[in-house]
Amino acid sequence: MTRTPLLVELDEATLAAQRQRAATWLATLASLQTGYRQLLGRTVPLVGDPQVRTWLTELHDAARRHEAAVDEIAAGLDVRPAAPHRLTALTGAVLGLGRELAGQVQGLLAGGSGAAWRDLRQLTLSNLDSMSAFAVAEQLGLALGRPRAVDVAFRVVSEKSAHQLLLREVFLEFAADAVLHRRDV
Amino acid sequence: MTLPTVAASPEALQQLPTPARPRLDPADVLLPAGYRAEVVLAGLSMPCGMGVDDEGTVYVLEGGSTWPTRPHLPGRILRLRPDGTLDALGEEPLGGPRHIALRDGSAYVSAKGGHQSRIVRYDLADGRGTTIVDGLPDGGWHEPGGPVFGPDGLMYFGQGSVSQNGVVLPQGYVVDLARHQRVHDVPGVDVTLTGNDVVTHDPTAPYPFYATTGAFKPFGVPAEPGEVVRGRLKCSSGIWRAHPDGSGMELLAWGVRNPYGMVFAEDGELYVTDNDYEENGDRAIANDPDRVWRIDAARTPHGQVGTPAWYGFPDLCGDGLPVWHESHRPSRGRPAEQLIADPLPEWAGPAVWLEEPHSALCGLDVSRSDAFGMRGLLFVAEWGTLAPMNSPRAEDLDHGFRVVAVDPTTGSAEPFMTNRHPGPASAHRSGGIERPVDVTAAPDGSLYVLDFGVSTVDPSKHLSYGHTGVLWRVVRDGSGEAS
Incomplete structure (x- = not known):
């Protein structure tokens, strides 16, 4: 007896529903990455240390590339981003602003005086958040059997992991200056 | 709970909606003369073990967290009945199920657990599970x-x-x-x-x-x-x-x-x-x-x-x-x-x-079947190497990715189920086998081979893809034998 082969959860209705959920996540990802990139853009001019400014400028360039990578991931997942980019960017800006305001308040409460150093604290959180969102997209690509999306997301997560080390390092390196000596980066 | 399935024609198997494993073709699977492979289930997520009861119901365990641990997908105990319906008998939490034994109206399932492994006995009538062994490191x-x-x-x-x-x-x-x-x-x-x-x-x-x-x-x-x-x-x-x-x-x-x-x-x-x-x-x-x-x-x-x-x-x-x-x-x-x-x-x-x-x-x-042949031989699934991650040697890159028949009385073995080229099918864009993970000789004289799916390794990462697992069935029907 020959059995008819069955495809498990690969019917169009199941796949369409999963693609829609993935698209919603990509909208979240786009907003988080946009917020991170915008916060970087505002921080760079505040930084006085030339080496740190160079580092953050490089991170800003990379952040633009990573923002564009969301479309590549969407194509790899065979989905369209759930929201137009303008709306996504606006959402990201709002999120970034909210995060920035929270950071200012928390940074001031913690005793840090410099605006750039307080932004560095927020950048560590914002990069971690957006990096995790890319890592989630990687998991979606793995779960749905889509290597193209995985390849792009993996590359971005790798770069942002290195960026996270740099952000944390600079933030901590200048911490005593900011808190004890009331100086900025 | 019945799972959504769709019957697949041979043409549909050539155009799967999973780019990691875009096609399946039993013709790309090499077997000894007289044997033939067919696809039973495709689209499984990290399957790890299986069993077949006397009535021909096939149980397949999707592994949950496997190798590597991400992504976790539901660690389900799937049940494919002879009439083609597919449902889930149960689901194990993080870690997931690995193996199953069927006996006296119960399914005995080993589960990886978090810090400790266990064995859970499922009542096949109502799906209720009871842990009977726990605490294995x-x-x-x-x-x-x-x-x-x-x-x-x-x-x-x-x-x-x-x-x-x-x-x-x-x-x-x-x-x-x-x-x-x-x-x-x-x-x-x-x-x-x-x-x-x-x-x-x-x-x-x-x-x-x-x-x-x-x-x-x-x-x-x-x-x-x-x-x-x-x-x-x-x-x-x-x-x-x-x-x-x-x-x-x-x-x-x-x-x-x-x-x-x-x-x-x-x-x-x-x-x-x-x-x-x-x-x-x-x-x-x-x-x-x-x-x-x-x-x-x-x-x-x-x-x-x-x-x-x-x-x-x-x-x-x-x-x-x-x-x-x-x-x-x-x-x-x-x-x-x-x-x-x-x-x-x-x-x-x-x-x-x-x-x-x-x-x-x-x-x-x-093999316990004269009809299937090779009686007494051990059919062993070889999942395949994780080199270069776990070995720097070039000769280790192709080891595994097949089923071998071992004679325990002589210590000798012969390949039984392979691809045309060494390594997983995806390495050669064929429709053959990826990573065989389990073998079960069914009472009807066929041999089921469970294929974990696509799991790629390079010097920087190890990635496994959901919905790329396959249940193959090997039958002996004289295919390819000289008349």
């Missing part, structure tokens, strides 16, 4: 084996080692250290330690601080020379048996590194597959063969095994040579030193059969 790396039922009506099962190579080190997945920070190997008998601790870096620290770790110790905890570690019934790398309700648990053997596959053959012997050490990291071991053990202690009457037999972990390789022997000296990583002080326990080898390193022997079954 599990560090997230190696796997439960069994359960299988012996001719004595007892339940036999195993659990692999916690560490990869005898000491808990960060050279596996760092996530294992994160998830299981206090786990460690446990010996099956009292052992005295040499104190040959391993110094390595600590990836859980903010900076790469050094950490010193001893055998049978959690990461970062050293051992002292001459220190005695007490053996426990619930050890790691163990093989046990118990009554079907979990009572009367008895340790038969320990030192079996990863006893993934277990089967009783028609000769009444218990055969167990086992995987070799890794050639990487700060306790690296080269050229350790994969192997099939015969567990002689299974012939001893229940309750009368005094000292459990020792199969070598963590100090002997599958060939019986010590891990520090010149033939096992690594070309990458730091050479291994002796962990258990002399005299080592008596070795229970030799193995019934030795296979190339990193073939990754998994599930096995025995």
